[in-house]
Amino acid sequence: MNILVCVKRVPLTGGKIVLTDDERAISTRHLGFTVSPHEECGVEEAVRLIEQHGGSSAVLTLGPPEAEEQLRDMMALGIDRAVHLVADGEEWDPQATANAIVDAIRSQSEPFDLILFGNESADAGNYQVAVRVAHKLGLPVVTGIKGIAVGDSQLRLEQEVPGGRDVYVIPTPAVVTVKEGLNLPRYPSVPGRLRAKRKPLDTSTPARPEPMLEMIKLTLPPDSGKQAQVLGNGADAAPAVVTVLDELGLL
Amino acid sequence: MVLVFAERSDDELYRQALTFARSIDPDQVHAVGINDPAGYSPDGWATALTRVTEERGPTVVVGPGTERGNEVLAHVAAVLDLPMAANCVSATPGDPLTLTRVRWGGSLLEEARLHGSPALLTVAPHAVAADEQSVEIELAPAASEAIVRVSERVETVTAGVSLADADVVVSGGRGVGSAEGFAVIEELAALLGAAVGCSRAVTSAGWRPHTDQVGQTGTRISPSLYIACGISGATQHMAGCKGAKKLMAINPDNEASIFASADYAVIGDLHEVVPAISAEIRRTRGGG
Numbered sequence: 230m231n232i233l234v235c236v237k238r239v240p241l242t243g244g245k246i247v248l249t250d251d252e253r254a255i256s257t258r259h260l261g262f263t264v265s266p267h268e269e270c271g272v273e274e275a276v277r278l279i280e281q282h283g284g285s286s287a288v289l290t291l292g293p294p295e296a297e298e299q300l301r302d303m304m305a306l307g308i309d310r311a312v313h314l315v316a317d318g319e320e321w322d323p324q325a326t327a328n329a330i331v332d333a334i335r336s337q338s339e340p341f342d343l344i345l346f347g348n349e350s351a352d353a354g355n356y357q358v359a360v361r362v363a364h365k366l367g368l369p370v371v372t373g374i375k376g377i378a379v380g381d382s383q384l385r386l387e388q389e390v391p392g393g394r395d396v397y398v399i400p401t402p403a404v405v406t407v408k409e410g411l412n413l414p415r416y417p418s419v420p421g422r423l424r425a426k427r428k429p430l431d432t433s434t435p436a437r438p439e440p441m442l443e444m445i446k447l448t449l450p451p452d453s454g455k456q457a458q459v460l461g462n463g464a465d466a467a468p469a470v471v472t473v474l475d476e477l478g479l480l
Numbered sequence: 481m482v483l484v485f486a487e488r489s490d491d492e493l494y495r496q497a498l499t500f501a502r503s504i505d506p507d508q509v510h511a512v513g514i515n516d517p518a519g520y521s522p523d524g525w526a527t528a529l530t531r532v533t534e535e536r537g538p539t540v541v542v543g544p545g546t547e548r549g550n551e552v553l554a555h556v557a558a559v560l561d562l563p564m565a566a567n568c569v570s571a572t573p574g575d576p577l578t579l580t581r582v583r584w585g586g587s588l589l590e591e592a593r594l595h596g597s598p599a600l601l602t603v604a605p606h607a608v609a610a611d612e613q614s615v616e617i618e619l620a621p622a623a624s625e626a627i628v629r630v631s632e633r634v635e636t637v638t639a640g641v642s643l644a645d646a647d648v649v650v651s652g653g654r655g656v657g658s659a660e661g662f663a664v665i666e667e668l669a670a671l672l673g674a675a676v677g678c679s680r681a682v683t684s685a686g687w688r689p690h691t692d693q694v695g696q697t698g699t700r701i702s703p704s705l706y707i708a709c710g711i712s713g714a715t716q717h718m719a720g721c722k723g724a725k726k727l728m729a730i731n732p733d734n735e736a737s738i739f740a741s742a743d744y745a746v747i748g749d750l751h752e753v754v755p756a757i758s759a760e761i762r763r764t765r766g767g768g
Contacts, residue, residue, distance in 0.1 A: 242715045244737025246587055255588070266680070266697040266716075324563060349550075349566075351696065351716075353583055353590075356566040356602075357554035364558035369628045371522070372551050387634070390547075395520070396632040409697040410690030413683075441563035443576075443593040450589055457729070457739050463748035464756035470728070471760045473744055477705055477726065479648060479672055480761065 230284040230342040230379070230401075232275040235330060235359075236264040236303060238296040239352045252446040253320070255352075264290075264299050266409045267347030273414040274377060274407060275345060276307035282379055284342075285309045291316050291329055297430065304425035305417035311430040312337075322440040323353075327361035329435040334366065336433075343384070346406045348373045355442075363404035370404040371397045375411050481505065483538040483598075485529055485552060486513040486617045493544040493603070495610035500603045501542045502613070504571055510536070511615045516622035520548065524626025526555030532620045533560075538598050539573060545605040557600050564600035565592060569607040571599070582607070585696035585719025605700070606723065643692065646675035649703045649724070651694055653679040653717075655710020655731065655750055659687040664754045665709060671761050677701065679717045695720035709750040713738025730754065 240260040247256040264272075275286045288303040290296045291314040300311035314329050321329070334341065344366075346359035356372075363370030376387030376394070386397045386405060417425075460469040474480050482501040486494055501509045512532050514525045529552060533541055541556065543549035550566050557564035569589070571579040576593040582604045583590050594601075643649065650669040652662055662676070669676045677694040678687070694701055696716045702723030709730045711717060718741060721727065729742040732749050739745050746753050 242584065242587070244713045244715065244718075244740075246584070246715060322563065324561070351584065354567060354585070355564075356550040357557055357564055360551070360554040361558045364555070369523075371628055372554075373547050390633075393633055393635040395630045396634060397628055398631050399628055410683075410693075413686055413690075441595045442565055443595065445578075445591045445593060447583070448589045448591065450586070453741050455741060455743060457742040457745040459745045459747065460728075461746060461748075464752045466746040466748065466753060467756035467760040470744075470746060470753075470757050471764055473728070474672070474705075474761070475764075479705060480764065 230278065230282050231339055232278060232284065232286045232343045232345065233289055233334065233341045234268065234271045234275045234286065234303070234308065234345045235289050236268040236272065236299060236347070237350045237352070238262050238290060238292045238299045239265055239350065246449060248447055248449065252448070253444065254447070262295070262298065264303070265347045265351040267349070267407055269414045270409050270411040271345040271347055271407045272303050272306055272308060273412045277412065278343070278377070278379060279307075287312060289330065289333060290314065291321060291326055291435075293318055300430060301425045302417065304428045305421040306415060307421065310428055313430060313432045315432055315434045317437060319437060320440065320444045321437055322442040323355040323357045324361065324441050325438050327358045327365065328438075330358070330362050331365040332435065333433065334362070340402065342401045344368070344402070344404045346404070348406045348408045359404050359406045366404070368402055368404050369399045370406070371399060372406040374405050374407050377405065377407075377411070481508040481510060481536065481538045482540045482542060483533060483536060484509060484511045485541065485543040485549060486511045487544055487546055487548050487552070489513065489617050491544060491546065492610060493546050493549070493605055495614075496606070496608050497542050497544040497549070497603045498613070498615065499611050500568070500571075500608050501540070503608070504540055504573055509615055510538070511617045513617045513619050514622055515619040518622065518626075519630045521622075521626035521629040522548070522551045523555050523628055524623045526552045526559060527623035527625065528620045530556050530559050531623070533598060540571070540577070540599045540601060543602040545603045545607075549602050553600050553602050562596040562598070562600055563594050564602075565594055566602045567604040568601045569604050571601060584715055586722060587715040587719060641673065641675040643675045643677055643694070643699045643701060646701065646703050648672050648674035648705045648707070649677045649694070649701055650674045650707045650709065651677035651679065651711060652682060652709050652750070653711030654681040656682065656687070661751070662688065664751060664758070668707070668754050668758045671758055674707075679711050679714070708738055709754055711738055712736045713741065
């Protein structure tokens with residue numbers, strides 16, 4: 230089978246987010262980058278499915294030139310090739326993102342049996358790019374999946390819901406969005422990293438249309454204003470902790 | 481007129497969506513549910529909701545901040561090729577409509593304009609407090625042409641206290657150091673009748689299953705007390721525990737960002753502090 234995984238380069242935020250001066254992005258001067266956590270599981274699943282069933286895998290991103298770093302990272306984990314839609318540094322809204330991905334998928338020489346996305350990106354969290362891509366391509370789509378079993382021209386998909394799991398059985402080709410917990414992603418090996426440098430990477434530069442969901446600016450939520458009550462240092466703090474637990478009615 | 485998608489009438493997030501809708505248009509809020517004996521279908525329900533939307537001509541369609549609220553609205557947006565904004569905290573009608581929505585699981589806010597009508601919005605969970613006012617839910621007929629549908633429900637039995645519903649949660653982070661290190665966390669949790677949680681660093685290392693993860697990509701919790709042990713307080717984690725009424729942080733680094741959100745702080749190594757707390761609880765109970 231042929232599998233495509235779509236990923237997004239996002240900063241590795243630590244404890245405190247700092248905005249750029251124009252308030253349109255997170256200041257990343259001191260931050261590393263990764264892909265959204267759900268997408269890491271999508272990549273791992275693609276690699277495992279190809280190991281089991283044969284075929285080939287590709288990773289696609291719409292992102293700045295620096296996003297090649299994430300594409301190489303994903304290829305180091307076992308993805309065969311990459312498609313890089315090189316974007317300007319500006320925000321692409323969900324419709325523009327979906328349309329660019331659809332154009333790229335249509336221009337591939339071989340069709341995909343399975344197109345994986347993360348359920349939502351870690352940063353913008355728009356919850357819709359995959360659904361839009363599926364509609365444009367006329368494919369079935371299920372979101373928030375934590376279990377995938379591949380059958381004969383069909384997929385059995387499991388979605389966590391309160392009290393259990395809902396099961397969907399859908400024909401391929403299909404679009405599926407996955408959630409972290411689907412699997413435990415592997416770490417890249419040194420030979421994997423070396424191989425990734427030589428794997429094929431196609432680039433194109435789509436034009437960014439006017440946004441329909443237009444970001445004006447970002448703001449930080451108000452500070453909690455909390456001042457923690459220090460109960461002590463080390464084991465000596467235990468009596469003070471237990472007093473607090475008692476006051477809260479938890480003993 | 482504002483149309484509210486009533487995925488489930490008994491849901492808190494649906495009532496929050498109603499309240500949000502009234503903040504846009506206090507006088508004309510209509511709620512629509514889908515009458516589908518065959519069960520949930522994302523595209524089928526979206527087709528039904530799209531038909532009602534086209535018949536009624538609302539200025540705004542609001543979905544609850546549930547997985548299915550986001551999923552169905554995304555399908556409606558795709559069918560109508562209209563923009564959609566997920567996880568909104570406020571919206572002001574106009575041409576264009578302006579809104580504020582959350583990013584990074586609530587660690588960041590975005591102000592945006594939405595160019596399209598009707599505006600398709602979902603409401604960020606717990607961003608607005610639901611009022612008591614209800615409206616009659618009109619049931620729309622299901623679409624017969626559904627492509628994807630739930631075929632089976634597998635019930636899971638959870639032993640002990642579920643993380644999402646627990647009144648007290650004790651979590652460990654990278655500072656726990658190993659899977660075995662969680663013994664001290666489990667001991668304290670058992671004494672308090674609490675659920676055990678952990679940070680993403682822990683699940684990525686394979687020390688605990690993903691079902692234990694508290695965070696943006698794990699479980700969102702809202703206990704009376706959250707005890708975070710050896711957790712630095714990355715935005716990924718804080719997105720999952722900001723619903724906690726009280727937060728107690730135990731960390732050897734007094735600069736750790738988790739202390740900025742904490743109500744109670746203990747500076748120290750959890751492997752010394754947590755067993756001492758457990759021993760003190762036993763002593764108090766034994767003596768009392």
